Amino acid sequence: MTTGCKTTTLFLTVLSGLLLTILGLAQQWPVWAWPALAALLVVIPAAAFRAAARRHDQVPVIFEEQLTAAPIERQEQHVRHVALPSRWADYDFLISATVRWHALDTSDHAPVLNPAGLAVEAVLERARAITEQREPGRASLVQHELSGALSRMLPDSTGHLRTMAENVSLTLHPNDQERLDKLAGVRKDKAVWEHQRKYEQSRREYLGEDVLRDTGSAVVWWLAKNDDHVEKTVADLGLLAQLASAANNTDVPELLRDLIPRPRGEQDDSPERHDVPYEQLPTAADHITDALNAMGFPEGDPRRGMLAKQLAEIIRTQEQHETADAVLRRFDQQATYTADHTAPPGHSDGETGPLPRT
Structure with missing residues (x-):
């Protein structure tokens, strides 16, 4: 019987004695019952101790099972920035980790070897089997995948060690990361441009074909x-x-x-307008002609030329020399036509030509 069991038995015996004593006093037991109660409180614990000791002697004790297993000796090796291939050519992952291992054969007949080299090789082979199937643009995600895959102690290919890795870190070379960022930006810009191009093409088709x-x-x-x-x-x-x-x-x-709406000059019934094509927009000379007609200065009235020249000089002060020359040319031709009753050779009403000088 263990020490704890003995303590518990004695505690229960004392507690039972106290309860029976209280009960006896309350019930006024006879005098002869008290010696019997004391003897019972002594005999019962002694019988319990004896029975426990007899049962303990019948159970064989195997001392080998009580021995603590010898601790497994684990060693470690740090690796930093080891290149591992990715799914894209020339874009390598850089892995850093703490490689741990323990030897499977520790007997005197075990072969002499470099366990650190074997352990690092085994861990890198396990990591490479994963990284060469992954794209370099997801380095952080692949890092967590490697952390889980390398966290278990597994035998190496030689069968001499069990290996694992901790503190796994996976990155890319800074230049490679910069290139990937640029490629991602170009792909996004191209997607936006393609969307805009298709949108514009759709609009053209809608307008032209519908x-x-x-x-x-x-x-x-x-x-x-x-x-x-x-x-x-x-x-x-x-x-x-x-x-x-x-x-x-x-x-x-x-x-x-x-x-089809036509220029205002096309709608004018004046003789000098009939030969002007409807696509031609009204000029300053046209507007002045309309104004003179509205003011009551008919064709042949010398005041038309005088007013036109004054207006041309005002236009010239605004640095619009070509417009002023066109106005003078229009009304000089009208004056010639009025005097001779014939249009100048090679000229029709509204056409430009050399400006006659007096």
Whole structure:
């Protein structure tokens, strides 16, 4: 019986004696019962100790099982920045770790060897089997994978050692990391450019093949864009016809040509306007002609030339010499035409030519 068991037995015996004493006093036991109680409290613990000792002698003790196993001697070796191949050529991982090992055969007949070299080789082979399948852009993720794979003691290929690694660190050469960052930036920029290009191409296809396929499609599109404002769409029919024709590289349909808005000079009924093509925009000379007509100075009135010359001089003060010359040329030709009743040779109304001098 162990010391703890003996202590427990004595404690329970004393506790039982106290309880029986209290009970006897409360019940007023006879005098003869007290000696019997004392004898019982002495006999019961003695019998328990004797029975425990007899049972202990019957159980054989194997001393070999009580011996503590001899501690396994583990040694370590530090490696730093050892290059391991990655999935990409010329992009190597750099591994640093603490390699630990213990010998499997420690007898006197064990071969003489360099356990540190074998242990480092075994750990690097295990690490290489993983890194050569991984891309270099995920060095931090591969580091954690290696930490788990190398954390177990496993036999090496020779069978002499069991090896593992701790404090595993995996990085890339700084120049390689910089190159990878640049490649990643280029790929992202290319993805954005491709997206923009496809977006612009889609818009062109939508406008050219759907919206501006013909004037009718353009009118329907313009109605939708202007919240079904019919009046505005009708006013813009000519512009829509021109736009659709230009998009398809064709002429404006004959039925829609009258709807095309023309320059103000084309709508003037004055004789000098009839030969001006409708594509030509009104010039300063055109505006002055309209103003003189509105002021009541008809063709042949000498005041037209005088006012035109004064206006030309005002225009010249604004450093617009070509415009001033065009105004003088227009009204000098009109004066000649009025006097001779013939246009100058090689000139029609509105054309430029040498400016006659008096």
